[in-house]
Amino acid sequence: MKKFFTLLVLASFLSLGLFFVFAPGIVDKGQNIVVEHQPYAISPQAAELHSSLMIGDWHGDSLLWMRNLSERYDYGHLDFPRMQQGNLGLQMFTTVTKSPSGLNYELNQADARDDITLLAMAQRWPTATWTSLTERALFQAEKLYKLAARDPDNLMLIRSRMELADFLERRQSNPTLIGGLLGTEGSHALDGDLENIQRLFNNGFRMMSLQHFFDNKLGGSLHGTSGGGLTQFGRDAVAEMLALGIMLDVSHSSEQVVVDTLAITDKPLIVSHTGFQGHCESPRNISDKLMQQIAAAGGLIAVGFWEGAICGNSPATVAEAIVYGIGLVGEDHIALGSDFDGSVTTSFDGSELAAITEALLQANLSEQQIRKVMGDNMLLYLQTYLP
Numbered sequence: 563m564k565k566f567f568t569l570l571v572l573a574s575f576l577s578l579g580l581f582f583v584f585a586p587g588i589v590d591k592g593q594n595i596v597v598e599h600q601p602y603a604i605s606p607q608a609a610e611l612h613s614s615l616m617i618g619d620w621h622g623d624s625l626l627w628m629r630n631l632s633e634r635y636d637y638g639h640l641d642f643p644r645m646q647q648g649n650l651g652l653q654m655f656t657t658v659t660k661s662p663s664g665l666n667y668e669l670n671q672a673d674a675r676d677d678i679t680l681l682a683m684a685q686r687w688p689t690a691t692w693t694s695l696t697e698r699a700l701f702q703a704e705k706l707y708k709l710a711a712r713d714p715d716n717l718m719l720i721r722s723r724m725e726l727a728d729f730l731e732r733r734q735s736n737p738t739l740i741g742g743l744l745g746t747e748g749s750h751a752l753d754g755d756l757e758n759i760q761r762l763f764n765n766g767f768r769m770m771s772l773q774h775f776f777d778n779k780l781g782g783s784l785h786g787t788s789g790g791g792l793t794q795f796g797r798d799a800v801a802e803m804l805a806l807g808i809m810l811d812v813s814h815s816s817e818q819v820v821v822d823t824l825a826i827t828d829k830p831l832i833v834s835h836t837g838f839q840g841h842c843e844s845p846r847n848i849s850d851k852l853m854q855q856i857a858a859a860g861g862l863i864a865v866g867f868w869e870g871a872i873c874g875n876s877p878a879t880v881a882e883a884i885v886y887g888i889g890l891v892g893e894d895h896i897a898l899g900s901d902f903d904g905s906v907t908t909s910f911d912g913s914e915l916a917a918i919t920e921a922l923l924q925a926n927l928s929e930q931q932i933r934k935v936m937g938d939n940m941l942l943y944l945q946t947y948l949p
C-alpha cells in the first residue's frame with residue numbers, strides 16, 4: 563500500500579513536471595498564430611524601400627510568454643532574429659497583467675477568473691506575481707532588462723530622448739539594433755495605488771494604457787459593463803502619468819474615457835493597437851469621430867494586424883486600413899500597432915513586414931507616406947514626448 567502511494571505521489575509530480583515543461587509552449591502556440599501562407603512576393607522596389615525604413619511598432623505582448631527573445635522560434639510572432647529580418651527597429655513591449663476568462667469584445671466582468679494568474683503559475687513566475695498585477699508588469703520589464711544586458715548588440719532599452727538619440731546613433735554602425743520601450747496594457751497594473759505609477763516609471767515604463775478588457779478603478783473599458791468615463795482615481799492617475807512624462811494609450815478604453823482624457827490633457831494620446839469603425843465595423847474599435855479628435859490633438863493611431871481590428875489579417879487588409887486611416891485623420895497620425903504575441907491570429911510574423919511595404923506601394927501610397935506610417939511618425943512622437 564505504502565509503495566502504491568509513493569508511486570502515486572511520484573506520478574503526480576511527474577505529470578506536474580510535464581505540465582510545467584509543456585503547458586506554456588502549448589498555450590503560446592495556440593494563442594499567437596500565424597496562418598499558413600505562401601511566402602509573400604516582394605518587388606525589388608518594395609525591398610529597397612523597406613530596407614531603408616525606420617520601422618516602429620506600438621504594441622507587442624511578447625514579454626508575456628516563456629520564450630527567450632534572443633532566439634528564433636517557429637511559433638509566436640516576435641523574437642529578435644525575426645524582428646531583424648523584418649527590419650523592425652522600435653518596439654513598444656506592452657505588459658499584460660490581467661485577462662478575464664471568456665475574453666470577448668462585447669462584455670467582460672471585472673471579477674471573472676483571471677487567465678494570467680494561471681499563466682504566471684504555469685510559467686513559474688515569482689510567487690509575488692500570483693497576487694500582484696504591479697509585480698506582473700515589473701517581472702515582464704525585468705525580462706527586457708535582462709535581455710538588454712545579455713544581448714546588447716541586439717537590444718537597447720529606450721527610456722528617454724537621450725537614449726533614443728543614442729540608439730539612432732548606434733544604429734548607424736549596427737543597423738539591426740532593436741530599441742525596446744516598456745508599456746502597460748491596462749492600469750489595473752497599478753494595483754489600485756497611485757504610487758505605483760512612480761514605481762513603474764522608475765522601472766522604465768514610458769507608456770500606460772488606461773484600461774484593458776474590463777472596467778477598472780480608473781474607468782470603463784470598451785469591452786466592460788459600465789461604459790463609464792474616468793473616475794476621480796482615473797483623473798488623478800492621468801495627472802500623475804502626465805507629470806512624469808508617461809505616454810497615454812487609450813486603446814481598449816470606453817469612448818467616454820477617451821473623451822474625458824482628451825479634456826484633461828494637452829499631451830497627444832496614442833491608440834496603440836486598433837482599427838477604424840468606418841473601415842471595419844467592430845466592437846473593438848471606437849468611433850471615427852473620436853479618432854479624428856485624437857488626431858486633431860496631435861495623437862497617433864496605430865493600426866493592428868488582426869481580424870478583430872481590421873476585418874481581415876492579410877498585408878493587403880492592413881494596407882487598406884492604413885489608407886482608410888490616412889483619409890480619415892491624415893498621414894501624420896497613422897502608425898503600426900501589430901498586437902503581435904497578443905493572442906491574435908495574423909497572416910505574417912515580425913520577419914515578414916516587407917509584405918506591408920509591398921501592399922502599401924500597391925495601394926499607391928507615396929514613399930513619404932509609407933515612411934511616416936511605418937515608423938517615422940512613431941519616432942517623431944518619441945523624440946518629442948519621451949522624458
Ligand SMILES: [Zn+2]
Nearest residue numbers: 747814835904
Ligand atoms: Zn490589447
